[in-house]
Amino acid sequence: MPQQTLSRRTVLRRGALVSTALGLGLATTTGGAAATKKAELIEAMASKSGLSTADVERALDAFTDATTAALSVGDSAVLVGFGSFSISKRSARTGRNPQSERRPKDESPVTFDACPEFAAALDLNPGRGDEASAKCRDADVVIDAAYIARATGDESHAGLSKADSKRAIEGFLSVAVDALKKGDRLSVAASDDSGGSDDSGGSDDSDASDDSFGSFSISKRSARTGRNPQTGKEIQIAAKNVVKFKAGAELSKAVN
Template identity: 75%
Template structure:
């Protein structure tokens, strides 16, 4: 009887140890398999060598400054990245007569990649001089100095210009790598809502025939890949 009892305890103990070991194995292997892609702020922090808090402050300054500019009807440019402006289509409320739905690509905001960003993606940004002008002559220019100033609140010190530049460069780098892989990159607003500010993706523009505005002659435009920006719900609401 005693021997039987001890034997049973041994079996139970071994069973418990085996279950614990199996559970730890699941937590280790399963956790890695189920892990999500790093969030944008985490990716920026890793790329720039900054804390997540500082990376978030920089990103909030960028999205906040862009939103405020667009609300006023101004254009905004993030140096080395691209320019944002209000789309003329934003005032249009047309719908597909067959489905009753608005066009899928209808966005309140247009985005133009700066030459540096387009070059990093191996894209043809179109007219180089025109793209450069938009990235140089926007109403609001968001650069390291802007971010450093925008992250300063009252007695709280803002990011240094050096760290601000690191954050901007990291955002450009992370976005570039994501788009190169064919991923869609979403940028949250300061409140953390996913895709509230907008998302970037690569879109293929088919070949088309247009006219030279200077000569009036018809010209064939070759098919090419372009950076597409789709404004999120919160940004669209803010600018409309």
């Protein structure tokens, strides 16, 4: 009997692990981190897109590399259908001694604006209307399937096809929507992060969180009084949920 009980527990535990795997490596705890390792995000994207993990990683690295390069020279970048990235403009403000416990809340040096399609998939009110649409159309660097196809080619590899590049982007968007709808945080590693796959296709099993590029989460913005940019008149802005982006260490270093 003890042996049967142990066996049943083992089966249940393995079943739970399988369920997690079928959940594409995303954390099940609300408010936790989803796809904490780069390898997990790549596996999730591969499962969604039907592409190999190697091709998915090349596409993901092309996105993070292009965004980092654009922001490092002050340009904006957009991943089509997902969102736009630009340098934050910080106004003068009162800070606190970093050694003090009463330090200001961490701020990201990068601003993220969800494209209307992504906001709609998350059942969010885009909130910025034409402004959000314009940022997603008129960024300095537009990362789409054609861009990924070009960027993934080098002396040793042919670039991904436009069709496969589109599937990789759609896989990333699907994983992001799944995670954020659950209330999880989605971490994304920079291309040179040690958590990536090696040349043999294997992945590092480091326990460190791969968010060197940045992380995405849903944040509730309180109702507040604003001003109409056209008239200067005060207007009441309703509370809403927005996608919050926090730049990681590597991206922050590149833009500062």
